Amino acid sequence: MLDPRLFILNAEMGFNPGSMIIQFVMFIILLALITKFAWRPLMNVMQEREEHVANEIDTAEKNRQEAERLMNEAQDELQGTRQNAQKIIEDAKETAKSExxxxxxxxxxxxxRIKDNARQEIEQEKERAVQALQEQVGTLSVQIASKVIEKELTVDEQQKLINEYLEQVGEDK
Structure with missing residues (x-):
């Protein structure tokens, strides 16, 4: 260590230019050593750190832009899917309405067709009934004529005979 008495001695002696030059040279050497071994590596580390931070910022910005692009694509795809789903629903509604x-x-x-078939059946049944009725009327007419021919009847007897045959026809049905 330095002896404090030495400083006091120098202070008493006054201004010493040789000592000052030595101190200045030592300061320059110290400054050169600090610059070579501490300042430049420190500056290099700071420069590397600055470049690293700049690269990280650029990478983050690129990632953000990529994420934004992907999000826009996903939104576009979702919109397209919604439109397709809406079209499918509309098509299904139209198909259902058509069906x-x-x-x-x-x-x-x-x-x-059922009504037409029923009308045809009714018409056929009607024709059969009319035909059957015509046959019965024909048969009755023949029977009445044969009875009338067999005997001569008075008006009251004819009326009675007609009523009997009509009742007989009603029973046959």
């Missing part, structure tokens, strides 16, 4: 109308038309056609 409903087809089923209604088929049901109406079937009902008309």
């Amino acid at each position: 409903q109308q087809t089923m209604i038309a088929e049901a109406k056609d079937e009902a008309q």
Whole structure:
């Protein structure tokens, strides 16, 4: 260590230019050593750190832009999917409506066919009934005529005979 008495001695002696030059040279050497071994490596580390931070910022910005692009693509795809789903729903509604109308038309056609068949059956039954009635009337007419021919009847007897045959016809039904 330095002896404090030495400083006091120098202070008493006054201004010493040689000592000052030595101190200045020592300061320059110390400054050169500090610059070479401490300042430049420190500056290099600071420069590397600055570049690293700048690279990290650039990478983060690129990642943010990529994430934003991907998010926009996902939103566009989602919108497209929604539109497709809406179109599918609309198509299904139209298909259902078309099928409903087809089923209604088929049901109406079937009902008309059933009605037409029923009318034909009714008409056929009516024709059979008329034909049967005509046969019965013909038979009755022949029977009445044969009875009338067999005996001559008075008006009251004829009326009675007609009523009997009508009752007989009613019972046969």
